[in-house]
Amino acid sequence: MTINCKGSLIDLSSPKVMGILNITPDSFYDGGKYKNEDQILLQTEKMLKEGATFIDVGAYSSRPGADHISEEEEKARILPIIELLVVKFPEILLSIDTFRSAIAKQCILAGAALVNDISAGNLDTEMVPVVGDLKVPYIMMHMKGTPQTMKTLNLYDNLLKDINLYFSERIATARKHGIDDIIIDPGFGFAKNVAQNFELLKHLEILQFHKLPxxxxxSRKSMIYKTLDIDSTAALNGTTSLNTIALIHGASILRVHDVKEAVECVSLINALKS
Known part of the structure; x- marks a missing residue:
């Protein structure tokens, strides 16, 4: 199972790690932590040295209830960082965490390699056609509503069946527009309560029906820290535990704040499977 990133085939038969680089002031865990170029470059270099295959850059906080920002503000936050990182790290594979097609296009043209869309094209009808034209891998996530409304939209007839139907429709639309490399993200924490998140993780292998990564x-999400009665800063051990379970149940990419620990999870699972 491979995806084509800027002409290089990335083999996902061995799981890969995607490091999170939030350049937002209000993300739930690391909002406001990376405020200048030096901090951003140091954190990116750290994640790459620790074994991240991808770096996911986001400038729009998608935590529940996050403030909405304009497209102009998102662009002003993210585009200079993309340009900075591709100059400093020419081989870097940057994933752009956005639901806006114009932002995705400008960042890909500036040197990014993938698009990571929390809405799978539902918040911008131009996203799927644009990604199809750009011929880059597309990460589509399951979510209902928007980051501002999703907490109230966690009612399902059948959680697992509904998510599979959602992906069947979105994958068909993506294929129609010429997107070859698709990655599906079940969207832990997005329009799902704690119990639903654990149900989804327990049955994650059901998503292999689509034969996609x-x-x-x-990473450090509320299903961990609410269950353990801690906060996100103390949720690394819980994250490692759930990442291990996700790998056992078929995850091909771990999107994380803490790369070193996730890479160790992958190494141990690979050893177990071999």
Whole structure:
């Protein structure tokens, strides 16, 4: 199972790690942590040295209830960082965390390699056609509503069936527009309560029905710290535990704040499977 990133085939038969670089002031864990170029470059270099295959850059906070920002503000935050990183790290594979097609296009043209869309094209009808034209891998996530409304939209007839139907429709639309490399993200924490998140993780292998790579974004999320009665800063051990379970159940990419620990999870699971 491979995806084509800027002419290089990335083999996902051995799981890969995607390091998170939030350049937002209000993300749930690391909002406001990376405020200048030096901090951003140091954190990126650290994640790459620790074994991240991809770096996911986001300038629009998608935590529940996050403030909405304009397209102009998102562009002003993210585009200079993309340009900075591709100059400093020419081989870097940058994933652009945005639901806006114009932002995705400008960042890809500036040197990014993938598009990571929390809405799978539902918040911008131009996203799927644009990604198809750009011929880059597309990460599509399951979510209902928007980051501002999703907490109230966690009612399902059948959680697992509904998510599979959602992906069947979005994958068909993506194929129609010429997107070859698709990665699906079940969207832990997005329009799902704690119990639903654990149900989804327990049955994650059901998503293998689509025969596509699965991305698991569990890092320091509320399903961990609410269950353990801690906060996100103390949720690394819980993250490692759930990342291990996700790998056992078929995840191909771990999207994480803590790269070293996730890479160790992958190494141990690979050893177990061999």
């Amino acid at each position: 699965i991305l698991a974004g569990l």
